[in-house]
Amino acid sequence: MNVIVVGAGRMGLPLACAIAESGALVTACDVDPAIVDAINAGTSPYDEPGLDAYIARNHAAGRLTATTDTTGAARDADVVIIIVPAHLTPDRDIDYGILRAASEAVGRGLRRGALVSWETTVAVGGTRRVLIPVVEQASGLCAGRDFFACFSPERVKARFVFEKLRETPKVVGGYDAASAEAGAAFYAQHLGARVINVDTLEAAELVKLSGMIYRDVNIALANELAAYCEAVGEDYWRIAEASNDDDETRLLFPGIGVGGHCTPVYPYFIIRDGERRGVMQHLAIAARAINDNQPERNVERLARAWAPLHGRRVHILGLSFRPDVKVDIFSTAYPLSTALRARDAIVTLEDPWYSDEEIRAAGFEPACAGRDPMDAVILNTAHGAFRNPDFAQWRARGIAAVLDGRNGWDREAVERAGLLYLGVGRGV
Ligand SMILES: NC(=O)c1ccc[n+]([C@@H]2O[C@H](COP(=O)([O-])OP(=O)(O)OC[C@H]3O[C@@H](n4cnc5c(N)ncnc54)[C@H](O)[C@@H]3O)[C@@H](O)[C@H]2O)c1
Numbered sequence: 294m295n296v297i298v299v300g301a302g303r304m305g306l307p308l309a310c311a312i313a314e315s316g317a318l319v320t321a322c323d324v325d326p327a328i329v330d331a332i333n334a335g336t337s338p339y340d341e342p343g344l345d346a347y348i349a350r351n352h353a354a355g356r357l358t359a360t361t362d363t364t365g366a367a368r369d370a371d372v373v374i375i376i377v378p379a380h381l382t383p384d385r386d387i388d389y390g391i392l393r394a395a396s397e398a399v400g401r402g403l404r405r406g407a408l409v410s411w412e413t414t415v416a417v418g419g420t421r422r423v424l425i426p427v428v429e430q431a432s433g434l435c436a437g438r439d440f441f442a443c444f445s446p447e448r449v450k451a452r453f454v455f456e457k458l459r460e461t462p463k464v465v466g467g468y469d470a471a472s473a474e475a476g477a478a479f480y481a482q483h484l485g486a487r488v489i490n491v492d493t494l495e496a497a498e499l500v501k502l503s504g505m506i507y508r509d510v511n512i513a514l515a516n517e518l519a520a521y522c523e524a525v526g527e528d529y530w531r532i533a534e535a536s537n538d539d540d541e542t543r544l545l546f547p548g549i550g551v552g553g554h555c556t557p558v559y560p561y562f563i564i565r566d567g568e569r570r571g572v573m574q575h576l577a578i579a580a581r582a583i584n585d586n587q588p589e590r591n592v593e594r595l596a597r598a599w600a601p602l603h604g605r606r607v608h609i610l611g612l613s614f615r616p617d618v619k620v621d622i623f624s625t626a627y628p629l630s631t632a633l634r635a636r637d638a639i640v641t642l643e644d645p646w647y648s649d650e651e652i653r654a655a656g657f658e659p660a661c662a663g664r665d666p667m668d669a670v671i672l673n674t675a676h677g678a679f680r681n682p683d684f685a686q687w688r689a690r691g692i693a694a695v696l697d698g699r700n701g702w703d704r705e706a707v708e709r710a711g712l713l714y715l716g717v718g719r720g721v
Contacts, residue, residue: 300377307454310347313356322363332359367402376412385561400431408441416562442468443476446501466497505559513580519547519718529718549698550587550625552614592632602636611674612644619646675699684710
């Protein structure tokens with residue numbers, strides 16, 4: 294079986310490796326020659342646990358190669374998986390530009406009888422209305438008659454890919470019943486995960502988007518309850534732990550905001566389409582507003598509970614949107630900095646995953662807590678490196694307050710060192 298994975302990114306490359314591991318001959322296709330060269334040298338372009346070994350093993354066994362020539366690779370492919378990113382419009386609706394380009398390159402080489410599976414998250418109807426026609430036009434073939442077409446959302450996340458690929462059920466929907474079955478059979482054989490055939494492309498698209506909205510709405514609920522706990526002097530974390538003990542409640546973690554390319558983005562695919570169809574998604578809209586307001590709300594709390602921020606040196610720990618990854622798209626570091634600068638604070642940032650040049654390029658002045666002079670510190674990303682700061686040393690260096698945006702620190706330890714502790718969901 295010849296499989297090509299178009300988009301050898303943080304998701305596509307581990308997926309290519311997992312499929313190669315099952316015995317298929319896999320070609321990873323990417324427009325970035327540096328990624329292609331790394332794979333063809335048997336090395337990993339990303340820091341994903343286990344990826345080095347997977348690439349080395351499958352490359353050495355001749356089961357994994359890479360190319361920038363997607364069309365050429367598609368000529369020999371029995372199965373094509375497309376997992377390139379999707380850009381967003383200024384309105385955070387989906388921009389199909391990259392998906393179209395990748396689908397067109399595939400279409401130019403696609404052979405009769407192949408299966409094409411899209412895994413990039415798209416709006417409901419996007420595969421049928423936008424992407425399949427691109428392949429049909431470029432190939433002169435007809436979906437359903439000449440090739441199988443399915444959508445199967447990628448539901449695992451970077452840094453946990455190999456751990457999750459086999460245990461996360463693979464949802465598949467097809468252009469028609471035969472396509473859905475072809476997709477389900479492929480994934481069952483080559484991923485080892487349980488497969489859920491939801492029949493249609495649209496159902497499979499909606500599974501992913503519903504999961505994202507569920508998450509965003511529940512984080513918003515946690516954030517609102519956290520604000521209430523702060524107001525009445527209770528500790529959200531104790532309340533949630535006890536509340537979650539009834540086998541029915543699943544209160545999530547509140548925090549200083551939601552970042553990344555998934556949760557703050559995908560709800561808009563349904564929100565925007567709902568607006569067009571006259572089916573307003575009130576809860577999803579409210580959740581987005583609540584979660585987007587977390588940085589501002591917490592900076593305001595800091596200003597009220599501690600001191601006006603004008604002229605204060607406030608240091609942000611973490612540029613990444615999630616612990617121990619180097620991805621800062623829609624990171625809450627950005628709105629935090631906007632909220633701080635709006636109050637005339639002097640903002641600095643540190644993140645062990647980024648060089649000083651990268652931090653500057655992101656619009657921040659690099660600094661180091663415990664070394665450089667600063668007045669307050671905000672924990673934005675719960676990187677392992679930030680787990681156990683020396684609070685006494687911080688105090689000695691002049692830091693007076695911390696805003697623990699990720700419930701990452703022991704409140705008593707902070708207060709024992711003489712610092713003001715502010716935590717999301719925790720009364721002062
Ligand atoms: N990263 C995650 O945690 C995650 C989780 C679930 C789902 N996803 C889905 O996977 C998609 C891809 O995410 P990712 O993290 O792998 O992205 P990524 O940015 O790490 O990688 C995308 C790759 O696609 C390549 N590419 C761009 N245009 C191309 C083209 N025309 N032809 C071939 N290759 C092209 C890029 O060079 C890049 O290497 C996301 O859009 C999302 O829908 C991602």
